[in-house]
Structures are given as C-alpha cells and as structure tokens.
Amino acid sequence: MLNLSKIKCFKRSTSYLCSNVMNLIRLRCDSKLKKIRPFKFLTWHHGFMYFKAQSRDGENVFIKVDTQIFCIENEAHICSLLNSKSFISAPNVKFFKKYNGMSVVIFDYIDGEALKSKSLREKPELVIDAFKILKEFTRLGLCHRDIKFDNFILTDKLILIDFTYVEKLPLYNNDLILAKAPDRIEKDLGFHLSVSPRAWNDYYSFNRMIDEAFGNSNVDCQYYHDIYQIKKECNDRANNQQYTFCSKGNVIN
Ligand SMILES: Nc1ncnc2c1ncn2[C@@H]1O[C@H](COP(=O)(O)OP(=O)(O)OP(=O)(O)O)[C@@H](O)[C@H]1O
Ligand SMILES: [Mg+2]
Numbered sequence: 001m002l003n004l005s006k007i008k009c010f011k012r013s014t015s016y017l018c019s020n021v022m023n024l025i026r027l028r029c030d031s032k033l034k035k036i037r038p039f040k041f042l043t044w045h046h047g048f049m050y051f052k053a054q055s056r057d058g059e060n061v062f063i064k065v066d067t068q069i070f071c072i073e074n075e076a077h078i079c080s081l082l083n084s085k086s087f088i089s090a091p092n093v094k095f096f097k098k099y100n101g102m103s104v105v106i107f108d109y110i111d112g113e114a115l116k117s118k119s120l121r122e123k124p125e126l127v128i129d130a131f132k133i134l135k136e137f138t139r140l141g142l143c144h145r146d147i148k149f150d151n152f153i154l155t156d157k158l159i160l161i162d163f164t165y166v167e168k169l170p171l172y173n174n175d176l177i178l179a180k181a182p183d184r185i186e187k188d189l190g191f192h193l194s195v196s197p198r199a200w201n202d203y204y205s206f207n208r209m210i211d212e213a214f215g216n217s218n219v220d221c222q223y224y225h226d227i228y229q230i231k232k233e234c235n236d237r238a239n240n241q242q243y244t245f246c247s248k249g250n251v252i253n
Helices: 004-019 021-030 069-084 117-122 125-139 183-188 202-214 221-238
Strands: 034-039 048-054 060-066 093-099 102-108 152-154 158-160 199-201 244-246
Touching: 004 021, 004 048, 021 093, 021 102, 034 060, 060 069, 069 093, 069 102, 117 125, 117 202, 125 152, 125 158, 125 202, 125 221, 199 202, 202 221
Parallel strands: none
Antiparallel strands: 034 048, 048 060, 060 102, 093 102, 152 158, 199 244
16 A cells, blocks of 8 residues: 555656666666666665666676765765675675765675564574674774664574664774765654764663563573673673763763
8 A cells, every 4th residue: 555655765766767778777887787677676765875786797786876976975984894804794796986965885685584572582583693703893993883684684594784874982092984974864863772862882772682682581491592692792792981972072971
C-alpha cells in the first residue's frame, strides 16, 4: 500500500535519478558495467542511491551514489584503507570516482542478509564474531558511528559495512584526513545508539544491540560466559573517552 512518505520518496528518487542520468551513463562507460538496476529504490535517504550491476567479468557489484560528495568519499577512503590493512570483514572497493555533482563508489556485491536480533538469538556466536570485528576496527583508530544491526551483513561470515560517517578516535595519532559529516546528518546520526547528542562510542552502540537481541531472555548456556564478558568489556570501553568520538571538541558535556 502506497503511503505519503513512499510517494515523497519515489518522487525524490525519480527526480534524483533523472538529474543524474548523464552521470550514470558516464559511469556505465567508465566502469564498463552491465545491467545497472536500482537497488532498494524506495529507501533513498541522506542523498544516497543504490544500484546493483554486473561488471565486465560477470561479477555482481553494489553501487552507492551520493550527491553530498564528502560523505561517500569518506566511505571509499576508509574502505580502501581497510582493504589495504587486510581487514577482511569489509567489502572490497572496486572503483571510486567524482563526477560533476555526483560521487560513486562501487563495491563487490555481498550476497547476504542484514543481521537481526533474531539471528543473534539463534546463533549467539555471532555476537563473538561481531565483537572481534569491532575491536579490529577500533585497533585502526576508527570510530564507526553507525553500529547497528543493518550495518552487519551475514554471508558465510559477518561483514561490516557503511563507513560514511567514520571518524578518528581522539587518542590515536594517525594522519588520516576525514571529511566532517553535514551538521544536519550528525544531529540525528545514531538515535538511541549514540552516547549523547554528537558523541559516539561503538561499544555503547554494540551493547545496545546485545540488549536489544537478548533483553531478559537467557543466552544459550554455551555462550553465556562469552557474552557476559563481551558486555563487561563493552561497558568498560563505553565509559572510556579513548573510544569515544565527540564532534564538539572531543569532550562529552
Ligand atoms: N557491498 C554490498 N553488497 C550488497 N548489498 C549492500 C552492500 N553494501 C550495502 N548493501 C545494502 O544496501 C543497504 C544500504 O547500504 P549502506 O548501509 O552502506 O547505506 P546507508 O545509506 O548508509 O544506509 P543506512 O543509513 O540505512 O545505514 C544495506 O543495508 C545493505 O542491505
Ligand atoms: Mg547502513
């Protein structure tokens, strides 16, 4: 059933698609793509649109297109960094290019499903896998800022996605230069998963995910101890400024 927000989204997506049609044609030629088709057409938001296509060698690819260039540039930058650091739990970047008013990043297509509360309850060992990925990500001095079920895709392993709003953690001395997310996006980034407005701690968000999945229900005995330890470590890290990125001077008020 179509409702008002779907109609608005359809209108916005269609007009965005039409205004970028030449860019999309250029993209098709530059990256020699076949069978480009919109992906999740009615979920356009924050200026992003998604496509699925086939590369010249027949591989499926996922395309993320953005008009707010700095955001997607961050994503391409971080993802390439992760690829170069052999961080195996991130998608592989195939292509990044800025067109006039539009930026594009192309990834290998991940054939899987977003993580859900239910998947954690059925396979509590996924909490352990996801936590390992998060710790590895932190070790590189990064704060994801959008840790939530949707941003973990489950294939034969877990993959962390969506690096648009990644920032550097305050106590790490690396020379990464990242773009600042637009103010209006930062304001609602994370909702109940951020520590406080404009402060993000991936362990705080991860802890909320565990609570959402298990609530008061019992964790499979075999994993009870592991998950208890993970929650404890999450709590410690959630209360540690070293793991918190705050967009207002790195200080939580
Ligand atoms: N490499 C990929 N292969 C296949 N599907 C993908 C890939 N990357 C992302 N997706 C799908 O596209 C959706 C949106 O991607 P992503 O999370 O990167 O964008 P987003 O606009 O920041 O979304 P959101 O704000 O909802 O988190 C994901 O939930 C996932 O289903
Ligand atoms: Mg996402």
